[in-house]
Amino acid sequence: MNEERKNGNAIEIEGLIKVYKGAVRALDGIDLVVPAGSVFGLLGPNGAGKTTAVKIATTLSFPTSGTVRVAGFDVVRQAGRVREAIGVVGQTSGVDVNLNGRENLRLQGLIRSIHGRELKQRVDDLLEQFGLKDSAKRVARNYSGGMQRRLDIATALVHRPQVLFLDEPTTGLDPEVRTEMWQEIERLTHEEGLTILLTTHYLEEADQLAAKLAILDRGKVMATGSPEKLKAELEGDTIHVELREVAEDGAINAALADVKGIRHIDHDVKCLRARVEHGATAVPLVLQALEAKGLSVDSVSVSRPSLDDVYMRYTGREFARADEEGARKQKPSGEEKR
Ligand SMILES: Nc1ncnc2c1ncn2[C@@H]1O[C@H](COP(=O)(O)OP(=O)(O)O)[C@@H](O)[C@H]1O
Ligand SMILES: [Mg+2]
Structure with missing residues (x-):
């Protein structure tokens, strides 16, 4: 055996x-x-x-x-x-x-x-x-x-x-x-x-x-x-927001700095994902905060935690972005001699 x-x-x-x-x-x-x-x-x-x-x-x-x-x-x-x-x-x-x-x-x-x-x-x-x-x-x-x-x-x-x-x-x-x-x-x-x-x-x-x-x-x-x-270990929801126009550097974080209930924000120039305690409560606050700073919103959605959120929680990065970055850097593996 x-x-x-x-x-x-x-x-x-x-x-x-x-x-x-x-x-x-x-x-x-x-x-x-x-x-x-x-x-x-x-x-x-x-x-x-x-x-x-x-x-x-x-x-x-x-x-x-x-x-x-x-x-x-x-x-x-x-x-x-x-x-x-x-x-x-x-x-x-x-x-x-x-x-x-x-x-x-x-x-x-x-x-x-x-x-x-x-x-x-x-x-x-x-x-x-x-x-x-x-x-x-x-x-x-x-x-x-x-x-x-x-x-x-x-x-x-x-x-x-x-x-x-x-x-x-x-x-x-x-x-x-x-x-x-x-x-x-x-x-x-x-x-x-x-x-x-x-x-x-x-x-x-x-x-x-x-x-x-x-x-x-x-x-x-x-x-x-x-x-x-x-x-299941991730409590809360994820909000996805798409902006109508490209935001200036730092503008998104500045706009959302005082919104209660946001745990984590990850964004690029036009899209953002925020981990929040409660989606339904946070959505209007997030929208108001963005609009107040002149960032018009094109679409917004709320979702339950996905593996993408799990990845973000443990690495602080969004999976798709890490994947693209990794692909750009990567040398082909496989030619190593034994
Ligand atoms: N033969 C090699 N020589 C030097 N660096 C390598 C070699 N193979 C892989 N790497 C590097 O090791 C890291 C991990 O590569 P790899 O195991 O192929 O990752 P994955 O399969 O998850 O895409 C990468 O940074 C890659 O560039
Ligand atoms: Mg591989």
Whole structure:
């Protein structure tokens, strides 16, 4: 019996630090426990360190310090055992586009030392499960984006891993295909008991799929818990206001400085979001205060806390803005030599 069964944790990360050459501190001491048999979401904007964490947990990169155990095995000292226990779908496809679907799966099986009748059966089952049976003989180059992703996941499952890593599985997919992928991911945990660690920079994806999630920001875990718990911890509402015209620097904060019940304001030149104790009470006060300073309001809405608000509470920034900023700064990860 391996250790995963003993303590019910599929992944245990302690004090993990990764400093890349050039002194980029991609992970700044993270601790995480991923229970077996569910989807765990690692949610963070571009550049937060998600791929770095996945690479270390999947033995593709070394920690600078700290320990990671996957399925009970240490990723540095027992890398071979870890590789046997996991499947990995990277941010970029691992499918060989010159081979057809069946060949891709067979090749993966042979790499994993599965042969003969067992391999044929496994490949047939996966083609069926992932809706690729009719396209099994088509070269993957001609697959749609969604089909390629499905083949990617099927390929990672040939050897029946216990833990599956999906690094941004729906980035670049159409919304419709994304929903299909969500259903597939849910099926894999519910029906097959897989543990899935999924990274994402889509708030709604984490909200929908993750039984538990960790919010990663600038290499640090800012919060962990189920999406419901994290949202419930935020009391109050969020007000979104769109201004008719661009506001001058500092004008929004100045206008709202004396409004009671505002906990936090985040804004750009034309839109603002305020966390307030009570939406219905705060809306008229906020509108009055803005209009009194000559800031005309185009639209206003009130909403219950979302994961976006959770992110803002823990990081002081708006997720979409952090994500764009991260994307601008980011160098491609992946060329690191072992
Ligand atoms: N091979 C590398 N060499 C140097 N810096 C890197 C490398 N890979 C990633 N980084 C940097 O580490 C940080 C985290 O990157 P990454 O783990 O790819 O984040 P995410 O997957 O959350 O977008 C970023 O600042 C990124 O630019
Ligand atoms: Mg990434």
